[in-house]
Amino acid sequence: MAATTLPATAGHARRQARRSLGIVPTAVLVLGAIYTLFPVSWVVVAATKSKAELFSTSTFAPGTGLLSNLSDLFAYRDGVFWLWLLNTVLYAGGGAVLSTAVSTISGYALAKYSFPGRGLIFNLLIGGILVPSVVLAIPQYLLFSKVGLADTYWSVLLPQILHPYSIYLARIYAQAAIPDSLLEAGRLDGAGEWRLFRRVALPMLTPGMVTIFLFQFVAIWNNFLLPFIMLGDDHRFPLTVGLYTLLAAGANQPSLYNLIITGTMLSLIPLIALFLTMQRYWRTDLSSGAVKSR
Amino acid sequence: MxxxxxxxxxxxxxxxxxxxxxxxxxxxxxxxxxxxxxxxxxxxxxxxxxxxxxxxxxxxxxxxxxxxxxxxxxxxxxxxxxxxxxxxxxxxxxxxxxxxxxxxxxxxxxxxxxxxxxxxxxxxxxxxxxxxxxxxxxxxxxxxxxxxxxxxGPMMLYYRQDLFEKYDIEVPKTWDEYAQAARAVREKDPKVFLGTFSSKDPGWFAGLSQQAGAQWWSISGDAWKVAVDDEATAKVAGYWGGLVKEGVIDGMPFFTPEWNKALNDGRLLTWPSAVWGPGVLSSNAPKAEGKWAIAPLPQWNAGENHSGFxxxxxxxxxxxxxxxxxxxxxxxxxxxxxxxxxxxxxxxxxxxxxxxxxxxxxxxPDYFADQPDFWRQAAAIGATARGFTFGPNVNVTYNAYRDAFDQAVAAKTDFAAAVRTMQETTVADMRKSGFTLAQ
Missing domain, CATH: 3.40.190.10 (Periplasmic binding protein-like II)
Structure with missing residues (x-):
């Protein structure tokens, strides 16, 4: 890219190069944004189309059926959509909160305490990251069946609480964000370990916890296979599995494409809202000013 | 039976x-x-x-x-x-x-x-x-x-009555006539296909093979006999393979948005399908309501009267x-x-x-409001459907169908080879699972 600016003077060229190079990351990000937003925008447009318009009008021409789609969706099986939405909120919200708690406390312990077996545990966790959770779904189902927990809310919540990657993340973050000297100072002032964690470490870990929470929330919100295998009762389904029953409704039943697309669009809204509201926690730079010992 | x-x-x-x-x-x-x-x-x-x-x-x-x-x-x-x-x-x-x-x-x-x-x-x-x-x-x-x-799900031929008239085609009584009609349609309007071969719907292909008299699984003595590549199936595969290769039959799978669009736009004139077809057509091709009609499946030999499920x-x-x-x-x-x-x-x-x-x-059905005898016709066709025995690993055979025919349709290669792949995969899987096989 710099080659094109050769005729200019050296200083000018350098500035030019820097500026054009500065455009590159922006351009890449814009491309990435288009790439990810394109399908989403399709969903939004397609949700406005009526049954007849869905496959006949051109792709990005808005339709006229949004309201009827919405009322059809809410009327479908006496509003089972809301139940599924509620279930999803429970699975994703509950699962993410519990998972964040477990990850933070284990990550903190792994980062700040040295105890026998620490290396081993950490290496096992790293190994756990490499095992995709999809592979574990069926063994987990068999295990849950054995203890009689299959087809319960717990069967979807429990497996998603322990998440190796989040623990790894929490450890790395705790290592970087909490200076040992600060904990030492706390100990000298007579704080117990629990109080130290609650009062000193936890506030500093908040941005990391928000990250973990969001990661887990999105992962559970979008999870399909685990609830699909675990749950038999359709009143416990999350949205992903519930909407799938509309898609694979059998051949003699008209597929409810417009309802599925509308349902998908609605299920995006809480995720977007969550990201917009939680974003501000990332900006707070808690570690600044925490340690004055420097 | x-x-x-x-x-x-x-x-x-x-x-x-x-x-x-x-x-x-x-x-x-x-x-x-x-x-x-x-x-x-x-x-x-x-x-x-x-x-x-x-x-x-x-x-x-x-x-x-x-x-x-x-x-x-x-x-x-x-x-x-x-x-x-x-x-x-x-x-x-x-x-x-x-x-x-x-x-x-x-x-x-x-x-x-x-x-x-x-x-x-x-x-x-x-x-x-x-x-x-x-x-x-x-x-x-x-x-x-x-x-x-x-x-x-007894099978029959769904066709666009209005477009058959427009292109001046008779309802095909044999698969030979169906092939002729496929060629005629292409000549009259190169944007339009008479039908399509779906590499994603093994159940459909199984039904067509049943019509031809295929018997993929059977029990002989104390063992399973697997004949996914029997003569009848090879005939069906060869027929469709030839038409796809010739370019007179499309190769897009059923139940895709692309297929829905073709149905809506009148670019697909027939669908050999089952009795539950009206539900699919009414949701996927709402614009063509009242324009479709049913007839018995085309036969392999004139005068025969067979169908499949x-x-x-x-x-x-x-x-x-x-x-x-x-x-x-x-x-x-x-x-x-x-x-x-x-x-x-x-x-x-x-x-x-x-x-x-x-x-x-x-x-x-509402979609076929112009055909008051729809169910009577369907029942008559249903009575001609041939029996069939399914084996214990149909999912394996069906997956093999999807893989093999996906490639065969894309590359327009020999469909008979794809059928042989199905047979080999099925047999290998049954051996592995410990079934006794007659050979």
Missing amino acids: RINRLTAAAVAILAATFSTACSGGSGEPSAPAGDSTSAAPAGPVELTYWTWVPNMDKIVAVWNQAHPDIQVTVSKQAGGDDAAAKFLTAAKAGNPPDLVQAEYQMLPSFVAADAVADIRAETEQARAEFGDGIWGLVTLGTDAVYAVPQDS WGGSSTAVAAKSPDKAAAARFATWLNTDPQALDLLIKEGSIYPASTKGAALLTGA
Whole structure:
């Protein structure tokens, strides 16, 4: 890219190069944004189309059926959509909160305490990251069946609480964000370990916890296979599995494409809202000013 | 029917192979036939039922009202292959639902996994309600009964009446005429295809092969015989392969947005499909309402009159259900009681497998409002459907179909080779699973 600016003077060229190079990351990000937003925008447009318009009008021409789609969706099986939405909120919200708690406390312990077996545990966790959770779904189902927990809310919540990657993340973050000297100072002032964690470490870990929470929330919100295998009762389904029953409704039943697309669009809204509201926690730079010992 | 020729000997084989026949409900006393009085156990029997028939909860509510001693809870599942896999996993884990909707092609794999019960004793009275071809699909040619048939899918030819007139084409009576028509259409309008070959729908191809007389699985002596690449199937594959290669038949799969669009735009003139087609057409091609008509499938030889089945399912009772007799009673009621059949047609929009149920269908589907004799034609076509035995690993064969034909359609190569791949994959899998194979 710099080659094109050769005729200019050296200083000018350098500035030019820097500026054009500065455009590159922006351009890449814009491309990435288009790439990810394109399908989403399709969903939004397609949700406005009526049954007849869905496959006949051109792709990005808005339709006229949004309201009827919405009322059809809410009327479908006496509003089972809301139940599924509620279930999803429970699975994703509950699962993410519990998972964040477990990850933070284990990550903190792994980062700040040295105890026998620490290396081993950490290496096992790293190994756990490499095992995709999809592979574990069926063994987990068999295990849950054995203890009689299959087809319960717990069967979807429990497996998603322990998440190796989040623990790894929490450890790395705790290592970087909490200076040992600060904990030492706390100990000298007579704080117990629990109080130290609650009062000193936890506030500093908040941005990391928000990250973990969001990661887990999105992962559970979008999870399909685990609830699909675990749950038999359709009143416990999350949205992903519930909407799938509309898609694979059998051949003699008209597929409810417009309802599925509308349902998908609605299920995006809480995720977007969550990201917009939680974003501000990332900006707070808690570690600044925490340690004055420097 | 071929399947019915597999006689008592087959029971012994199946029993030996699967050790299922005896684990079933044969030991249970049959439930009282009457609805009003029954030796009800303390408290109502609670049954769960996995199905994907729309509005099944409404139909079951009618049963629950009339039978306070047997309460059924419907759990609506996603249909298709995934449903079968899910049921098998649940059965293996020991907590299957009491009742399950089982597609005919999946039933043998349920039997092989010991997942469904033999409900022969409880279904004796229901036997007379069904034709031999359909009944063979739930007995697998044995003396046992593994499910009660619910709906069936005899195949016929759906075609665009208005466009056939526009392009001046006769309704093809033989597959030769169909091929001629395919060429004629391409000449008249290069944007339009007479039909398409779907590499994603093995059930469709199986139905067409049944029409030609294929018999992919059979039990011979004490072993399974697998003939996915038999002469009839090779003929069907060769025929479609030739047309795809020639470019006169399209290669896009059914049920895709692309296919929906082609149906809506009138760029696809025929669809060899099953009796449940109106539901699909009305949702996927709403613009073409009233423009489609049905005819019997084109025949391989002029003067013949054969059809095949695509789809259809039954109601099976889980082998691990603690209340098999009650479950079998419900399954029988659901699929043979006039009131239930009426509800299945109206609420569940299915084409009932029972002969009595098929007779209940009056008035053409809305989509075919111009064809008042739609159901009469369908019933006549249904009577010509050939029987078939499905094997214990249909999912493997069907996956092989998707893989092999995907490639064959894309590369326009020999379809016969794809059929051979299906055969080899099926045989290899059955060997691996420990089935005895006749060779």
